[in-house]
Amino acid sequence: xxxxxxxxxxxxxxxxxxxxxxxxxxxxxxxxxxxxxxxxxxxxxxxxxxxxxxxxxxxxxxxxxxxxxxxxxxxxxxxxxxxxxxxxxxxxxxxxxxxxxxxxxxxxxxxxxxxxxxxxxxxxxxxxxxxxxxxxxxxxxxxxxxxxxxxxxxxxxxxxxxxxxxxxxxxxxxxxxxxxxxxxxxxxxxxxxxxxxxxxxxxxxxxxxxxxxxxxxxxxxxxxxxxxxxxxxxxxxxxxxxxxxxxxxxxxxxxxxxxxxxxxxxxxxxxxxxxxxxxxxxxxxxxxxxxxxxxxxxxxxxxxxxxxxxxxxxxxxxxxxxxxxxxxxxxxxxxxxxxxxxxxxxxxxxxxxxxxxxxxxxxxxxxxxxxxxxxxxxxxxxxxxxxxxxxxxxxxxxxxxxxxxxxxxxxxxxxxxxxxxxxxxxxxxxxxxxxxxxxxxxxxxxxxxxxxxxxxxxxxxxxxxxxxxxxxxxxxxxxxxxxxxxxxxxxxxxxxxxxxxxxxxxxxxxxxxxxxxxxxxxxxxxxxxxxxxxxxxxxxxxxxxxxxxxxxxxxxxxxxxxxxxxxxxxxxxxxxxxxxx
Ligand code: ATP
Ligand code: MG
Numbered sequence: 001x002x003x004x005x006x007x008x009x010x011x012x013x014x015x016x017x018x019x020x021x022x023x024x025x026x027x028x029x030x031x032x033x034x035x036x037x038x039x040x041x042x043x044x045x046x047x048x049x050x051x052x053x054x055x056x057x058x059x060x061x062x063x064x065x066x067x068x069x070x071x072x073x074x075x076x077x078x079x080x081x082x083x084x085x086x087x088x089x090x091x092x093x094x095x096x097x098x099x100x101x102x103x104x105x106x107x108x109x110x111x112x113x114x115x116x117x118x119x120x121x122x123x124x125x126x127x128x129x130x131x132x133x134x135x136x137x138x139x140x141x142x143x144x145x146x147x148x149x150x151x152x153x154x155x156x157x158x159x160x161x162x163x164x165x166x167x168x169x170x171x172x173x174x175x176x177x178x179x180x181x182x183x184x185x186x187x188x189x190x191x192x193x194x195x196x197x198x199x200x201x202x203x204x205x206x207x208x209x210x211x212x213x214x215x216x217x218x219x220x221x222x223x224x225x226x227x228x229x230x231x232x233x234x235x236x237x238x239x240x241x242x243x244x245x246x247x248x249x250x251x252x253x254x255x256x257x258x259x260x261x262x263x264x265x266x267x268x269x270x271x272x273x274x275x276x277x278x279x280x281x282x283x284x285x286x287x288x289x290x291x292x293x294x295x296x297x298x299x300x301x302x303x304x305x306x307x308x309x310x311x312x313x314x315x316x317x318x319x320x321x322x323x324x325x326x327x328x329x330x331x332x333x334x335x336x337x338x339x340x341x342x343x344x345x346x347x348x349x350x351x352x353x354x355x356x357x358x359x360x361x362x363x364x365x366x367x368x369x370x371x372x373x374x375x376x377x378x379x380x381x382x383x384x385x386x387x388x389x390x391x392x393x394x395x396x397x398x399x400x401x402x403x404x405x406x407x408x409x410x411x412x413x414x415x416x417x418x419x420x421x422x423x424x425x426x427x428x429x430x431x432x433x434x435x436x437x438x439x440x441x442x443x444x445x446x447x448x449x450x451x452x453x454x455x456x457x458x459x460x461x462x463x464x465x466x467x468x469x470x471x472x473x474x475x476x477x478x479x480x481x482x483x484x485x486x487x488x489x490x491x492x493x494x495x496x497x498x499x500x501x502x503x504x505x506x507x508x509x510x511x512x513x514x515x516x517x518x519x520x521x522x523x524x525x526x527x528x529x530x531x532x533x534x535x536x537x538x539x540x541x542x543x544x545x546x547x548x549x550x551x552x553x554x555x556x557x558x559x560x561x562x563x564x565x566x567x568x569x570x571x572x573x574x575x576x577x578x579x580x581x
Contacts, residue, residue: 004509007517010051015530025221027466030474034533043150043158047458050516050534053482054461055161057074059140061192061479064165069178069185071138071165076118078142081109084117088433094123096307099146111144115434116364116452119166120434127448130170130440134178140457154458156417161457168448170438172427175449179425180455181213186215186421189455194477195467198227198235203316204424211425215455216417217463226417227399231410236399237417239316241362242406243399249281249308250364256381258350263378267345269309274377276369283309283366284382286348289318289328302331302339303355306362306390311397313359321357321394330486341372346372348358350379355391358384364395378417418463421455474535477559478581483516484508485574486536486557488527490543492519500567501542507571513578532557537581538574556580 019029031037036051047055050339063073085091099111114116119137127135143162150158167180169175183199190197195217202214202277214237216226216386225238236242266275273280284306292301307313315327333344339354340347349356367381383388401414430436431447440446461480469476479482485508489501505515516536518527524543531539550566554573558581563573
């Protein structure tokens with residue numbers, strides 16, 4: 001049963017004045033200082049009694065919302081046999097992130113980093129008829145990933161708690177509907193935490209599906225670069241964000257005759273800008289890549305990409321344009337010489353016999369400068385269509401702050417984000433590899449359609465702190481606060497005060513309000529500091545002097561507002577503060 005009253009003396013809780021030196025970001029520092037958790041090893045933490053309550057409360061919110069999306073909760077093993085992971089080739093594909101080991105019989109296992117294989121194995125013998133669909137199966141379970149550099153506490157741990165869900169539908173329309181339902185469930189989950197978040201478009205990577213969104217909390221400490229509209233809820237990971245000029249650059253000049261000119265030792269765009277006095281956004285740079293992805297084939301398949309000098313290439317956009325599996329690799333200087341006859345810095349598109357992909361940004365330019373494919377020379381008054389042919393034009397540059405919002409006349413602003421959840425349409429990738437078939441209405445055998453949906457439970461709880469704290473400590477929202485009320489009992493031996501506090505906590509409990517009582521033999525100042533550090537939404541100070549004068553202090557942790565009142569008015573005040581949290 002839920003424990004709604006806890007006394008400090010009944011816990012194992014020790015706060016720290018200073019955070020350990022490996023804690024770099026505010027949330028990590030506060031979690032260490034408040035005794036939320038303790039480090040056992042790199043990326044490994046013991047969650048204390050108070051911290052665990054916040055984690056469990058968040059898990060409950062996740063369960064409630066997933067059940068509305070027809071989620072079925074199960075619990076799969078953390079230890080999983082090699083054979084299962086071999087079925088999808090991920091035993092080797094996952095690389096060193098998958099922690100592997102042998103048992104006494106020399107059988108090989110790994111620790112679950114994710115559970116697509118395990119869940120398909122769980123359902124594949126029973127999901128056999130179209131009548132069995134849809135199914136949406138989830139678990140809240142420990143994951144282990146042997147991250148190279150665990151850091152920021154629970155943000156990038158090695159062992160962490162994840163909610164992972166897997167959906168099974170008989171056709172694509174069903175799968176996309178489930179995807180939408182899960183997207184909505186995620187929206188409700190993060191809204192309930194009162195957090196500033198965005199669902200952002202992200203790159204589908206190699207999982208094979210075609211649709212994915214990341215749920216990102218906006219925070220300085222985030223590892224991901226996002227662009228967010230100042231007008232709408234549009235947001236995208238910079239990796240995939242469409243790049244649209246806020247003011248399109250269009251030249252109406254007549255085409256002039258192309259000519260070669262000497263540019264001794266002018267190699268970079270910055271060099272050229274200084275040398276020609278022409279701004280980088282009107283210069284054109286040429287980059288060279290290899291599209292060969294077959295390790296057995298040694299010959300290059302070079303291609304060139306043209307961009308304005310002021311723009312940065314986005315390799316993920318090239319990868320997607322060319323349908324490659326990975327981002328293309330840039331040619332070495334040696335290879336560039338082979339392809340163009342000149343050193344990088346003097347190369348350009350004129351006369352090249354390889355495919356040339358141009359970023360949209362150069363389409364409006366005329367009479368521009370490019371490398372001449374001859375060391376220390378450039379060409380001026382170059383025009384595409386006349387002097388060289390473009391194979392394909394596309395959006396190939398990195399979007400940046402100030403670009404146009406793709407869905408309104410607003411502008412994009414740059415933010416950092418913490419990825420707290422991920423929804424992914426998988427298609428038939430796993431059902432094909434693991435022989436997951438069913439008989440459709442016509443009695444025909446089909447592979448089912450899947451989606452996978454993760455939430456980093458422990459990462460979210462830390463991210464919530466990262467978004468809501470002040471110089472003195474954590475500021476919990478009511479939704480996941482370990483307790484709602486923190487009572488600082490000042491005269492711990494006073495029977496009358498103890499009686500009052502006990503009775504008050506019981507009355508709170510009847511209303512679902514949970515109380516933590518600091519009954520330590522400590523000075524008031526120490527208690528107040530720790531109450532701020534632990535961050536429950538309401539603090540009540542009960543001391544002999546205040547009690548006798550009918551002056552009980554009720555403090556709003558977030559606003560620091562202090563109200564003093566007679567004992568019988570405390571309940572109403574607590575409810576009032578909680579209603580705002
Ligand atoms: P990241 O890019 O941050 O490594 P991921 O793309 O590997 O994340 P998924 O495989 O989609 O993550 O896992 C689902 C969720 O699990 C993520 O959205 C994130 O919230 C959480 N998560 C992933 N790795 C970690 C980790 N090392 N520590 C804590 N949470 C994690
Ligand atoms: Mg990862």
